[in-house]
Amino acid sequence: MERTAQRLGRALVVLVDDRVAQKEHEDTTGPLVGELLEEAGFIVDGTVAVAGEVTDIRNALNTAVIGGVDLVVTVGGTGVSPRDVTPDATLGLLDRPIPGIAEALRASGLAAGATDAGISRGVVGVSGSTLVVNLAGSRSAVRDGMATLTPLVQFVIEQISGLEES
Numbered sequence: 001m002e003r004t005a006q007r008l009g010r011a012l013v014v015l016v017d018d019r020v021a022q023k024e025h026e027d028t029t030g031p032l033v034g035e036l037l038e039e040a041g042f043i044v045d046g047t048v049a050v051a052g053e054v055t056d057i058r059n060a061l062n063t064a065v066i067g068g069v070d071l072v073v074t075v076g077g078t079g080v081s082p083r084d085v086t087p088d089a090t091l092g093l094l095d096r097p098i099p100g101i102a103e104a105l106r107a108s109g110l111a112a113g114a115t116d117a118g119i120s121r122g123v124v125g126v127s128g129s130t131l132v133v134n135l136a137g138s139r140s141a142v143r144d145g146m147a148t149l150t151p152l153v154q155f156v157i158e159q160i161s162g163l164e165e166s
Contacts, residue, residue: 003137006045007041008040008041008042008070008071008153008154008160009042009043009069009142009157009158010042010043010044010068010069010070010071011037011042011043011044011045011069011070011071011073012035012044012045012046012047012064012071012072012073012150013034013044013046013047013048013072013073013074013075014047014048014050014057014061014064014070014072014073014075015027015029015030015035015047015048015049015050015075015076016050016051016052016057016074016075016076016077016137017029017049017051017052017073017077017137018051018052018083020049021049021050021051021056021160022051023163027047027049028098028114028139029075029076029137029138029139029142030047030049030075030100031047032064032139032142032143032145033047033075033083033135033142033143034047035126036048036142036143036146036150037071037146040146040150040153040158041154042070042071042148045067046117046152047070048063048113052076052077052083052084053067053085054085054086055072056061056090056094057077057086057089057090058089059084061090061093061127062087062093064130065093065127065128065130066134067125068129069130070113070129070130070131070135070157070160070161071114071128071131071132071153071157072130072131072132072133073132073133073134073135073136073146073149074086074090074122074132074133074135075100075136075142076135076136076137077134077137078120078121078122078134078135078136078137079102079116079119079120079121079136079146080117080119080121084121086122086134087121087122087123087134088141089107090123090125090132090134091123091130094123094124094125094126094127094132095126095127095128096125097113097123097124098121098124098125098156100166101124101149101152101156102122102123102134104148104152105117105119105120105122105124105135105148105149105151106118106119106122106131106143107139107145108147108148109140109145109148111129111135111141112138112140113146114140114141114144115146116136116138116141117135117136117138117140117141117145120134120135120136122134122135122136126156126160129161130155130160130161131147131157131160135144136154149160
């Protein structure tokens with residue numbers, strides 16, 4: 001059974017931002033990712049804001065994986081500053097990294113002028129039956145990253161779930 005373009009599955013956005021997590025700043029990036037995911041055919045369970053702490057990020061990702069979402073997109077915390085720990089938190093949860101997608105996100109971001117995407121340490125991979133993607137935090141990195149990611153997602157999710165074999 002092949003998934004239709006309108007029903008790719010469930011997705012969750014994890015925004016890694018200390019100020020948003022502590023309600024000191026309004027989240028404008030999470031809703032953008034949610035809209036782009038819905039346009040791509042996902043049912044978006046919501047956006048969870050967490051502080052840039054390895055434990056907080058891992059807890060959010062574990063909850064999503066255990067909850068059975070098909071795709072988790074993290075936003076932010078992928079750079080080179082000491083507080084940028086999203087890739088470090090994500091790596092420990094991945095069963096199978098997919099470095100080609102992470103490389104494509106960096107290359108397309110840099111080509112589009114999204115410097116934070118170009119220097120991102122973000123990773124992509126599979127945890128259980130969930131595709132986990134780290135995006136850089138700027139709106140331009142998110143827009144470009146989602147444009148690069150969207151055509152690949154259905155193929156990856158079908159492979160994860162074994163639907164391409166039926």
